[in-house]
Amino acid sequence: ETGVTQTPRHLVMGMTNKKSLKCEQHLGHNAMYWYKQSAKKPLELMFVYSLEERVENNSVPSRFSPECPNSSHLFLHLHTLQPEDSALYLCASSQPGLGGGNEQFFGPGTRLTVL
């Protein structure tokens, strides 16, 4: 596989469920990101990991819990979500410090619906 992959592509869950989103990058990058995109809204940056350490958390509710076990994998653990959390969740990776701007490569996203 090449690029950035995300699984599952679609997820429907109840408010009491616990689920996880998975992201894997095959680009050798050392930074990974989680974004949320609600309907017709801009992308919201949720979490940033650099060299497997969280460097930014944009005041995301604790019902979203990220995990970065290594530089190639990123998870988003979900529990007791609300219907307003329904959105497209996008993962991205980049290689800061290579020169130029910090180009991000995005996965296809997970479409999450919370019932």
Add this chain to the structure above:
Amino acid sequence: LAKTTQPISMDSYEGQEVNITCSHNNIATNDYITWYQQFPSQGPRFIIQGYKTKVTNEVASLFIPADRKSSTLSLPRVSLSDTAVYYCLVGDMDNDMRFGAGTRLTVKP
């Protein structure tokens, strides 16, 4: 992080050249200008990046004036498949770039 301002939406017709301008008045010396394209229910895709003057690739051109306070993405001869949201971002090699609302381009037959 430098703030960017771009039109909310634009309409065009097939075969026309489309120019989308982005303002970034507080761009820093080390910042690059990057444009992304996003189709519905997909992740954004890198289009082009530049620092100054003009950059051209197989899909677009990017014009950056000397003061770098704005930039213009030029899409030659657009087709229906170019209907998408286009984002302008500024940042340097070490910073994550922030996405704004973008410009929703609609190409009509």
